[in-house]
Amino acid sequence: MACETENADSVTFPVVDISLLSSEDELQKLKSVISSCGCFQAVGHGISIDYLDKVREVAQQFFALPVEEKQKYSRASNEAEGYGDDLVVNENQVKDCCYRLFLKVLPEDQRRMNLWPENPADLSETLHEYTLKIRSVMNDLSKAMARSLKLEENSFLDQFGDRPVLEVRFNFYPACSRAGVFGAKPHLDRSAITVLLQDKEVEGLQILKDGMWHTVPIIPHALVINLGGLMQVMTNGMFKSPLHRVSTNANKLRMSIAVFDEPEAEKEIGPVDHLVSHTRPRLYRSVRNFAAFNYECFQKGKDSLEELRI
Numbered sequence: 001m002a003c004e005t006e007n008a009d010s011v012t013f014p015v016v017d018i019s020l021l022s023s024e025d026e027l028q029k030l031k032s033v034i035s036s037c038g039c040f041q042a043v044g045h046g047i048s049i050d051y052l053d054k055v056r057e058v059a060q061q062f063f064a065l066p067v068e069e070k071q072k073y074s075r076a077s078n079e080a081e082g083y084g085d086d087l088v089v090n091e092n093q094v095k096d097c098c099y100r101l102f103l104k105v106l107p108e109d110q111r112r113m114n115l116w117p118e119n120p121a122d123l124s125e126t127l128h129e130y131t132l133k134i135r136s137v138m139n140d141l142s143k144a145m146a147r148s149l150k151l152e153e154n155s156f157l158d159q160f161g162d163r164p165v166l167e168v169r170f171n172f173y174p175a176c177s178r179a180g181v182f183g184a185k186p187h188l189d190r191s192a193i194t195v196l197l198q199d200k201e202v203e204g205l206q207i208l209k210d211g212m213w214h215t216v217p218i219i220p221h222a223l224v225i226n227l228g229g230l231m232q233v234m235t236n237g238m239f240k241s242p243l244h245r246v247s248t249n250a251n252k253l254r255m256s257i258a259v260f261d262e263p264e265a266e267k268e269i270g271p272v273d274h275l276v277s278h279t280r281p282r283l284y285r286s287v288r289n290f291a292a293f294n295y296e297c298f299q300k301g302k303d304s305l306e307e308l309r310i
Ligand SMILES: O=C(O)CCC(=O)C(=O)O
Pocket: 169, 171, 184, 189, 196, 198, 204, 205, 244, 246, 255, 256, 257, 258
């Protein structure tokens, strides 16, 4: 982060039509975008805007419930799953201005249904259905990303095992005018691919590219695709996992819904063999449970990918 500037700037942000990834032109565009910045807006994903609005609506309805109702789903103090505000891990920490509901959705038999809100009544079903749609978008993207590097298309998916994990984080950022506070501090995602549904009206997400923070503009029908640290590891650094953060807004609340993929527990993830050569030596050691490792590094102010560097 040494070279970052404090000015977030809204430049043209890449948009990829993922319905066109069977064409070599769009595939090369995808490759170029994720090799340089690791983040883009996906259109052509096949999920209607009405459906995306429905997902936004159930999330909004949950966050609008009285505090006591939401607290029925509170996470335990040392756990990530459930509802709560920023987890406090050290006494000097400035808490993010954010409430989150974090749930594991897949594999289905690992769901902790006592943490799944019963109100609004259609939240669980919507979440189940939405994440299946997102899983399919992620799988198609993962295959296209592999093809763009001339790899067998299941090269990344195979590493994740037969029972990969899918998690969702509903983020709710109240209006906040405290100086020096973020909605979410700069971080790298734990996933290979994160699919983010942004608020339709309020911007906030910023991506670090070439030492500058760039605001991701709002396109209501698009899904923001953000590569997590695992994709940078698997591609031996060919694709980038961007550092990103969420700014606060003094007047307006904001909401977002992030879906993360993770490998089956205990799977070791490393660079794909075909991407390691004499001219491109192996950059990263293999890692188990990257999510926990990434979080531990984040707490200590370290860059998890630098820590994995050989
Ligand atoms: O709210 C956003 O736009 C981003 C959220 C995020 O980065 C995350 O949940 O990991």
